[in-house]
Amino acid sequence: MDLTFTFEQDELREQARAFLAGRPEPAWEELAELGWTGVSIAEDAGGAGLSFVEEAVLFEELGRALYHGPYFSTVALALPALPADLRAEVAAGETSWTLALAPLVSDLDTADRIAIVGGDGIYELEGAEREVLATTDGSRPLGVVRGGEPGRLLAPTGVLAEIRARALTALALESCGVAGRALELAIEHVSTREQFGRPIGAYQAVSHRLADAYTQLELSRSLALWAAWCVAESDEQATVAAAAAKSSAAETAVAVCETAIQVHGGIGFTWEHELHRLYKRALGIESFIASGTRLRADVAGALLDGKRNMASDATSAPVAVRQGG
Amino acid sequence: MDLRDTPEEAAFRERLRSWLEENLPTELQGHRGGEARFEGAALRAWSRALYDAGYAGLTWPKEYGGGGAPYSFQAICLEELARAEAPAHVGVIGLGMAGPTIIAHGTEEQKSRYLAPILSAEEIWCQGFSEPGAGSDLAGVRTSARLDNHRFVVDGQKLWSSFAHIADWCILLTRSDPKSTRHAGLTYLIVDMHSPGVEVRPLRQLTGEAEFNEIFFTGVEVPVENVVGEIGGGWQVAMTTLLHERGTLGFALQAALEVQVRKAVGLARDRGADPILRDRLAREWIELQALRMTNVRSLSKLMKTGVPGPEGSIAKLVWSEANQRVTKLGLELLGPDASLADANAPYGGYWQYQQLRSRGNTIEAGTSEILRSIVAERVLGLPRSR
Numbered sequence: 001m002d003l004t005f006t007f008e009q010d011e012l013r014e015q016a017r018a019f020l021a022g023r024p025e026p027a028w029e030e031l032a033e034l035g036w037t038g039v040s041i042a043e044d045a046g047g048a049g050l051s052f053v054e055e056a057v058l059f060e061e062l063g064r065a066l067y068h069g070p071y072f073s074t075v076a077l078a079l080p081a082l083p084a085d086l087r088a089e090v091a092a093g094e095t096s097w098t099l100a101l102a103p104l105v106s107d108l109d110t111a112d113r114i115a116i117v118g119g120d121g122i123y124e125l126e127g128a129e130r131e132v133l134a135t136t137d138g139s140r141p142l143g144v145v146r147g148g149e150p151g152r153l154l155a156p157t158g159v160l161a162e163i164r165a166r167a168l169t170a171l172a173l174e175s176c177g178v179a180g181r182a183l184e185l186a187i188e189h190v191s192t193r194e195q196f197g198r199p200i201g202a203y204q205a206v207s208h209r210l211a212d213a214y215t216q217l218e219l220s221r222s223l224a225l226w227a228a229w230c231v232a233e234s235d236e237q238a239t240v241a242a243a244a245a246k247s248s249a250a251e252t253a254v255a256v257c258e259t260a261i262q263v264h265g266g267i268g269f270t271w272e273h274e275l276h277r278l279y280k281r282a283l284g285i286e287s288f289i290a291s292g293t294r295l296r297a298d299v300a301g302a303l304l305d306g307k308r309n310m311a312s313d314a315t316s317a318p319v320a321v322r323q324g325g
Numbered sequence: 326m327d328l329r330d331t332p333e334e335a336a337f338r339e340r341l342r343s344w345l346e347e348n349l350p351t352e353l354q355g356h357r358g359g360e361a362r363f364e365g366a367a368l369r370a371w372s373r374a375l376y377d378a379g380y381a382g383l384t385w386p387k388e389y390g391g392g393g394a395p396y397s398f399q400a401i402c403l404e405e406l407a408r409a410e411a412p413a414h415v416g417v418i419g420l421g422m423a424g425p426t427i428i429a430h431g432t433e434e435q436k437s438r439y440l441a442p443i444l445s446a447e448e449i450w451c452q453g454f455s456e457p458g459a460g461s462d463l464a465g466v467r468t469s470a471r472l473d474n475h476r477f478v479v480d481g482q483k484l485w486s487s488f489a490h491i492a493d494w495c496i497l498l499t500r501s502d503p504k505s506t507r508h509a510g511l512t513y514l515i516v517d518m519h520s521p522g523v524e525v526r527p528l529r530q531l532t533g534e535a536e537f538n539e540i541f542f543t544g545v546e547v548p549v550e551n552v553v554g555e556i557g558g559g560w561q562v563a564m565t566t567l568l569h570e571r572g573t574l575g576f577a578l579q580a581a582l583e584v585q586v587r588k589a590v591g592l593a594r595d596r597g598a599d600p601i602l603r604d605r606l607a608r609e610w611i612e613l614q615a616l617r618m619t620n621v622r623s624l625s626k627l628m629k630t631g632v633p634g635p636e637g638s639i640a641k642l643v644w645s646e647a648n649q650r651v652t653k654l655g656l657e658l659l660g661p662d663a664s665l666a667d668a669n670a671p672y673g674g675y676w677q678y679q680q681l682r683s684r685g686n687t688i689e690a691g692t693s694e695i696l697r698s699i700v701a702e703r704v705l706g707l708p709r710s711r
Contacts, residue, residue, distance in 0.1 A: 001327075001328060001329075001330060001331075001334065001397050001400070001621050001624065001625060002326055002327050002328070002621075002625040002628075002629075003326055003328060003618060003621045003622045003625050004326065004622065004625045004626055004629060004634075005326065006326075009326075053326050187705050187706070187707065190707065191706070191707060191708060198708070199707075199708045201701075201707040201708050202707070202708040202709065202710050203710065204694075204697075204698065204701075204710050207697070207698065207701035207702075207705075207707045207710060208694070208697040208698070208701065210701060210705055210707065211697040211698070211700040211701045211704075211705065212697070214639070214700055214704065214705055215639045215642060215643060215700065218619055218636040218639055219612065219615035219616070219619060219639070219643065220615065221636075222615050222616075222617075222618035222619040222621075222622055222636070223611065223614060223615045223618060225326070225618065225622070226328070226614065226618045229326050229327075229328050230328075232326075241614075244610075244611040244614055244615075247611065248611055248615060293604060296603075296604050296607035296608060296611070297600070297603070297604065297607070299607040299610060299611060300603035300604065300606060300607040303590050303593075303606065303607065303610055304590065304593055304594055304598070304603065304606070
């Protein structure tokens, strides 16, 4: 049983945090040079041959930095549908993708190519008109596509379950990054801001709210790491783990941002402060793909309506014998 | 990162599962909690069977009768006992608090005298820390220990002491320097509960039963070799005890919550649940997974670095509040039958009892308020509130 990152994975996090500091909109080619676009792509297709666990590190950091670009849409949404030659282009930084899973499509302003679900397959959409819509969260714009023709068949729709689990898990990880940053700002502020002659963080009305924020965040992060491992291993619990993680982490990010805004007082309510942008990303994630309420309905269905006794199966978190050793 | 058991862990889990299938007496399966768990020859026999099979004190050093196993084995053991709805070893205080404290601070004589009988359930321990004037603020301890010719004479009162009515030994925090205040001048003693001058009175709690006790000490003589650590150095020793109370419990708490959630899911399947109750049930199932994974994170850091991850400090806080919600959800799922009690109630009054008992969870072993302050100050590094 091990749910910790390796030394190399911790180094990747440090590298990512340093690179993204103060520049949330790096070019796609820069990410490719860092090896980020090909993390889980096989080495013979020009990737690093690593797993979703390394991508998980990046998703959390990209969330924290409020990264604006097609990484989520390419790596979390489109990648499982792409054939080897197109994956090689992604690894090389030549193309980025988005996938039209629902009417509102992410990253239409930055993604090069569009995949779309139609009938029994996922196809490239060619010649479509894009309209980027106004969204509360400016760092991940949504838009709609009109017209166009299905081009190359990329994958059968059987891959959609994997895509959904990857996407929900990536959003959970981003949420943890957002919440982690908001909590950090709140801790800094209440440790230095003085009222009535003391730092306001000495008052339990303030400090206990932050203890609760930390507690929620660590619970959500644990779920996100569980889901990331399940996705990386194609574990049979990936679907339910991803739903659990996204429902928890997105709501946590919203709540932690709200706490952070509150304990900042007036400055937290201003446009110039970073908090409202974190908050808007959290709100955007919460509603994207499926809200917490919607996902919990799925979890309840798995617990209560399954044919086999999901109650006992699902209550036991993964216990399997390691293959081969 | 690998959530699967290692081959050694898997083999241990498999062995324990089949041992439980063969050895767990059906009358002990499915505990109700409370005092019923604490008495009876059957429980001592069960604890002894756990010991004989090598499942007591798994992480304790082999030289004192322990298993010398990694922490993950202890976590697996707690999970599997809970899944089988087997009762825990009766020596909870000895195993979780007194034993680890003696291992950390005790003399060689104390280790060889006290540790093995804890594991074999031949001797039961209780804890004498809280007093009427010293609850969350433990440094207010006033029970006096006067050194008089190679023995201490102890006078005072302790309360909220589980198992005191059946205990053979007590870990007692006393004030040995009458002129001292706060954290100085405290001494940590091992007291024979069969000594003259020790009186135990049950404290009846809101569930109607008496799990806890008051202990009165009147001129109780304790030999000086029963000091754990230094005379006057009791505070540091007590902190070791509390660290173990709050630190190694995570998996036991998660395992207990797993049983509650599984029963709540079963109840919802039996009786049906509207969409709002389904949402709440899903929330609790998710919270349970989150608690488990948080424990795994903390445990794997402990095994890698020797120090548990800071996220482990939230386990008791999270469990206690989750258990209160789940048990209340159980009552809601029962509908109007929730008003019934004991034998007149569905499932023998399980949910009614559990819900009432759960109100103690956010008070015992560190109130939620104290635990939030610990997270704020020691994990987040916020300024001290006092």
